[in-house]
Amino acid sequence: MPNTSTALSPSVGDYLKALWSIGKDESVSTNDLAERLGISSASVSSMLAKLKGSGLVHYQRYRGARLSAKGRREALRLVRRHRLLETFMITHLDYSWDEVHEEAETLEHALSERFTERLANLLDHPSHDPHGDPIPNTDGSLPDTPNTPLAKLEPGQTLEVARLLSQSSEALTYLAELGINPGTEIEVTVREPVGGLLHVKIDGTENALSRELALLIEGRTIG
Ligand SMILES: [Zn+2]
CATH class of the missing domain: 1.10.10.10 (Winged helix-like DNA-binding domain superfamily/Winged helix DNA-binding domain)
Incomplete structure (x- = not known):
């Protein structure tokens, strides 16, 4: 080149x-x-x-x-590094999850294969990063990730959060303030007919979420 x-x-x-x-x-x-x-x-x-x-x-x-198959392999190799780095920064370096993305974007290009796999070892081979994004395996396969958007739930249904789709600090900080992380259970109590505003219950506390925000939250319906 x-x-x-x-x-x-x-x-x-x-x-x-x-x-x-x-x-x-x-x-x-x-x-x-x-x-x-x-x-x-x-x-x-x-x-x-x-x-x-x-x-x-x-x-x-x-x-x-x-x-191409070759290009896909290269892309997923970088995604693997990126998501392992984000996980490492949060679990070992005290970063908050809205701070890690930019840093990982830079560092991912510098990591060797050996460093990446030592890192995976240290982290005990996580399947997902702290946003809930699946970490590609070394063979390029992707771990399963439940992907029902919260916005699709009916009143009375509960979502176990698996993944937050935003990389924006603002949205992630706001979701964290509401106590919404991968693993959180969110019950939909009311869906307003116009605009799609969702009233939800998280750990006993009532909140309202815009449709825009509810589309960023994905997981598995558990009831
Ligand atoms: Zn990222």
């Missing part, structure tokens, strides 16, 4: 992770990718052509790009 790119341009790994997080195994348009990475569509197109040359993506101009 020519070294004409600026220090600020996203790395190959960031492209692969963005393709995985937006599209999984489906095609992603150049525009969606450009928006996610915060750069121009023209830069994205030329990078995709290079990634195609390296066998990391399948790409056709105007049809978007999707990960």
Whole structure:
């Protein structure tokens, strides 16, 4: 790869992770990718052509790009590092869970395979990070994660939270203040007909959650 790119341009790994997080195994348009990475569509197109040359993506101009098996493996390797790092920062370094994402974004690129697997060992091979995001296994498979959104529950039903979809500090801090973490049980008491405001009970305390927030909370219906 020519070294004409600026220090600020996203790395190959960031492209692969963005393709995985937006599209999984489906095609992603150049525009969606450009928006996610915060750069121009023209830069994205030329990078995709290079990634195609390296066998990391399948790409056709105007049809978007999707990960090849090789690209998917690379993307999941980074996701594994990222989520192990976030777990480590919270369980061993006293970070709060809304602080870890940016730091992990930087560090994940520096970790060797050996360091990553020693870290996994130290953490006793967690299946999910503190947001509830599944940590890919070394073979690229993903642990099961219950994914019913709280917003879909009817009054009287209870959700055991498995995952919080937001990476934004604001939303995560607010959810933490309400006592909502993976493992929390949330009972829906009332759903307002207009706007979808949910009244919920958490540990005996009543609260109201906007539909927007309730869509970020996923888990398993337990009653
Ligand atoms: Zn993160």
